[in-house]
Amino acid sequence: MDRAKILEMEALAKEIQRLKSGGKKIVHCHGCFDLMHPGHIKYFQAAKKMGDILVVTISPDVYVDKGSGRPVFNQDLRAESIAALECVDYVAINKWSTAEETLRLLRPDIYVKGQEFEKLEDKTGKIQKEYDVVKEIGAEIRFTHEIVFSSTKLLNQYFK
Numbered sequence: 001m002d003r004a005k006i007l008e009m010e011a012l013a014k015e016i017q018r019l020k021s022g023g024k025k026i027v028h029c030h031g032c033f034d035l036m037h038p039g040h041i042k043y044f045q046a047a048k049k050m051g052d053i054l055v056v057t058i059s060p061d062v063y064v065d066k067g068s069g070r071p072v073f074n075q076d077l078r079a080e081s082i083a084a085l086e087c088v089d090y091v092a093i094n095k096w097s098t099a100e101e102t103l104r105l106l107r108p109d110i111y112v113k114g115q116e117f118e119k120l121e122d123k124t125g126k127i128q129k130e131y132d133v134v135k136e137i138g139a140e141i142r143f144t145h146e147i148v149f150s151s152t153k154l155l156n157q158y159f160k
Contacts, residue, residue, distance in 0.1 A: 005083040005090055009057075012092045013105050016055065020109070025051035028108035030099040030130075032059045034071040036081045039114075042146035047112040048087040050142055055090045055108065056082050063097040065124070098126050103133045111141050118143045 007015065016026050027050050033040055048054040058078050064071045071078065075093045083091045094102050103111060111134045117127045134141045 003080075003083070005088065006079050007090055007092050009092050009095055009102070009105060012055065012090055013107075015090065016053075016106050016108070019053055020107075024053050025110065026053050026055060026106075026108040027051035027110045027112055028055045028057070028103070028106060029112050030057045030059075030094065030102060032064050032066060032071060033078050033082060034064065034066065034073055036078075039147050041085065043112075043114055043144050044082075044085055045087050046144040046146050050110050050112060053089045054087060055092070055106065056088050057092050057094045057099065057102050057106075058082065059097075060093050060095065063094075099130050100133045103130065103137060103139070107137050108139055111139055113141065113143055115143050115145045 020026060027047050029044060029047050033056075044054065044056065058075060059071075061071055061075045073081070079091045079093055082088055096102060099111075111130065113127065113130075116122075120128050120131050131141055
């Protein structure tokens with residue numbers, strides 16, 4: 001596993017700025033990614049095809065709101081698992097409870113979510129706020145159309 005892919009948020013922001021000034025298109029994915037599964041991998045692979053550099057930020061343990069006993073895997077293990085994927089260029093652990101400030105700091109060209117968010121609705125209301133920030137920073141939001149699994153459903157169905 002390449003630990004050089006895992007950066008602090010400020011270092012990642014500087015790296016993105018450097019890459020963008022060199023003409024690279026930055027693609028950003030954000031989420032909990034607690035139980036790595038084929039849906040996550042296909043989502044990252046599809047996102048990578050949308051630009052030059054794929055950056056993934058993960059929710060810190062303290063802000064994971066998936067219920068009791070979550071996350072199953074701590075933020076360091078989740079970051080290391082994502083960094084091990086060939087299609088991912090950089091990983092960072094978010095500092096905030098949502099991706100809004102992360103988007104403002106990193107300023108990606110494209111913010112990618114799965115098709116389950118395409119109607120800009122989720123039970124937390126976070127996707128609409130993220131969409132508003134994407135527009136505010138002049139980025140674009142895109143959606144993948146890959147197989148979807150729910151880590152929560154998988155954990156509850158097979159591991160409880």
